[in-house]
Amino acid sequence: MxxxxxxxxxxxxxxxxxxxxxxxxxxxxxxxxxxxxxxxxxxxxxxxxxxxxxxxxxxxxxxxxxxxxxxxxxxxxxxGKDDALYPKDPLKRAVVDQRLHFDSGVLFANARNITAPLFIRNVTDVPQEKIDLLNEGLNFLESFLVHDFIAGETMTIADFSILSTVTTYEAVVPIDAARTPKLVAWIKRMSKLPYYEKANGKGAAVAIKLLKEKLGRK
Incomplete structure (x- = not known):
């Protein structure tokens, strides 16, 4: 290799x-x-x-x-030593793929519609409709979490993809346990991975700090 x-x-x-x-x-x-x-x-x-x-x-x-x-x-x-993170079973893989497309087409796309103007054009006024779309995405995720993970009973690459996006959302919209308790519990569950801080936590903290500075928030 x-x-x-x-x-x-x-x-x-x-x-x-x-x-x-x-x-x-x-x-x-x-x-x-x-x-x-x-x-x-x-x-x-x-x-x-x-x-x-x-x-x-x-x-x-x-x-x-x-x-x-x-x-x-x-x-x-x-x-992969097995297919646990990206199942070969057609139905299970289709669910993972759907979540990945949801991330790219909805979650990340809506977030980028806010961050791109911030960093490229220094536009710090975020329209309410853009914030509403972020909140709508979080509500959808709450409905997806029928099991412990985003695409079912076991962790997959869909969890990694969506986790990296939503842990950056905090800079713009709060992820509230009163509104999305399953989503908050899932984030806490994922944050216990032994490599979480190295692979996501540290970078997410930098992104949140930078975004809040751009938005003039503490």
């Missing part, structure tokens, strides 16, 4: 999704920080790895992949 290299920045939720997956699989990897302020994502070298110049990017055996959901699935398919 060649060296696995992950390119990204820890405050990015999609990057943290991949970090959680790598740690869960107990894989050796090198993490290379991509400095966006210095426009390292726009260099010719980086664009050869990913013409969309986004993170995360995974380099493995000379091949480059981007999009956290695709990377997480790839890692489990290639390196």
């Amino acid at each position: 060649g060296k696995i290299v992950l390119y990204g920045i820890e405050l990015s939720p999609p990057v943290r999704t991949v970090l959680l997956t790598l740690e869960a699989l107990n894989l050796d990897y090198e993490f290379k920080v991509v400095n966006f302020l210095n426009k390292e994502h726009r260099t010719e070298e980086f664009e050869k790895k990913n013409p969309q110049h986004t993170v995360p990017v995974l380099e493995d055996d000379g091949h480059c992949l981007w999009d956290s959901h695709a990377i997480a699935a790839y890692l489990v398919n290639k390196y």
Whole structure:
């Protein structure tokens, strides 16, 4: 096996999704920080790895992949000792895929509609309708949690993907146990993973602090 290299920045939720997956699989990897302020994502070298110049990017055996959901699935398919994190059973996998698409198409998309104007155009006034969409996403997650985990009775890459997104939500909307008790319990359950702080907690804290500063909140 060649060296696995992950390119990204820890405050990015999609990057943290991949970090959680790598740690869960107990894989050796090198993490290379991509400095966006210095426009390292726009260099010719980086664009050869990913013409969309986004993170995360995974380099493995000379091949480059981007999009956290695709990377997480790839890692489990290639390196997982079993299929627990990404089941091969058609129905179970379909549920995991649905949750992954929900993250990319709803949760993360709605969050990015707030964060992108903040960082790109310094727009600090967040319209109420954008906040309402974040809250709607949290309500949907509460309804998904029929079992202990996002896609069923066992932990999957869907948990990693959604966890990395919603733990950054706190900067904009509170995740309230009175309103979404199952969601709060799930976050607490996931935070007990031995690699949680390294793979998600530290980066989420940086992201929350930065977002709150941008929004003028404490």
